[in-house]
Amino acid sequence: MSEAEASSSSYEYDPDADHAFPDHRLNAVLEYIENDPEITTYLEAQNVNPVARKGYNDHGTKHIEIVRNRALRLYELLKRGDVEFNGAGDQGLDEADESVIIALAATIHDIGHVVHRDDHAYYSIPLAADLLDRLLPEFYDDVGTRVRVKGEVLHAILCHHTEEDPLTTEAGVIRIADGLDMERGRSRLPYERGGRGINTISSQAIESVSLHEGDGTPVLVEIKMHNAAGVYQVDELLKDKLHRSGLEDDVRIVALNTSGDDSQLVERIEL
Template sequence: MNYEEIKSLTGIPKKIYNELSKNKKVNTFLKMSNIMAVGRLGYNDHGKTHSKIVTNNAIKILKILYKKGIKPSFMKDCKGSFEDSLVITIMGAYLHDIGNAIHRDIHHLHSAYLSMNIIEEILKKYYDEEKAYQMTTEILHAIYSHSEGIMSLTIEAGVIAVADGTDMTKGRSRIPICKKCYDIHSVSAASVEKVIIKEGEEKPVKIEVILSNEAGIFQIQEVLGEKIKWSGIKDYISVYAKVEKEKPVFEEINF
């Protein structure tokens, strides 16, 4: 992945992203998240690469929604700018999984309290105190609500939840895989070849998933489908799947 959206960042969003990516505490938490999630529990990557993929895809989805006339929540409710919402999205996406360093169970809550001081420290360099605190709560909401079962209440949070679900190409499943098993989980996880995010026609955002075989539909439903269901932005997202070399067109998947 070339992280084109991250590379296109400028101004304060770029500075804040660079601070996050170089922050010793953040990098250590991400490293420990992989020791816990991958090494001890058998999940796939929940470390720095996952953070970058989710951040990149979240930026892309947010930009598409804004281009299509859907105003981010911080702009609408707090009179912020699109740049402010972009910063909220970047920080929430990058930090959403660091709580795995504590435990996979309720990791969304662990991520929120581990992130708070990091977020405040960085934001106070660029914003006045009140605005920094406002943005902190929005970021913490996005982190807390990225897990299934908790409804995202802002556009920014929903974007992060959906972006989290898009990191599911083969070798990167969000579902724990038994390496010695040959079941629907393992077959499906190995079937997702590519995920493409683009502007849609009927709905603002179109996600295309290219599969090597139809077993990948299970992965789409269980991973991306659940994220979309709880994102609060379900009405803005369409998902299409195509089995590579078997079917010439994408077929829409309804959740």
């Protein structure tokens, strides 16, 4: 028995607790994936091609933690704003499966980087499918439910960084959350190794990203940057993620230049 199989066989999930605790299924899935040796190894290994070999920003464990946390925060705020999530609903799944789909997609959306940085979203699909085939039986007895959850997770993974538009709210959340990991810490490794590409330099300019309940929209994203180099992260990368997410009317993004220098060309960007 492999190490991953041993980890799975020792895990016990109590589906009866789902009725008493709305977040029980999500919390159980999070506990499982955070302690699964195969998944944790993927999250480490997927950083080699983008960072060590191509000098791009971090795409490893820390990136995944940030994307997953922000995806679940987006989900919370959008639900509070009565935004409909159609991925699980269209498939006849439980409302509790919405956050599970989001958490799983956020966790394994970048594992295709172990194959290559270029077109990594497409390489993520078969690798993620294998992981889901092993993981989902721990939480769903019905094969039909497993197939539907798997399909929704793969849809969200595919649409995070490709020409295919998200067809579900869950997938739109993953697309935006992926673009919200932009602070300077993400570019630390390539910057220290001499990387000076636009992705690295622009990330160095971003101080913080915070998500709040909006005034007029369910979500307000506030981004603080200390110089105009951060404009690339906001106006080029994040703008594309937002405008093709299906959530353009529900998420407002405001970026502020906090340098206090009156000579700065950019003081505020709003998407």
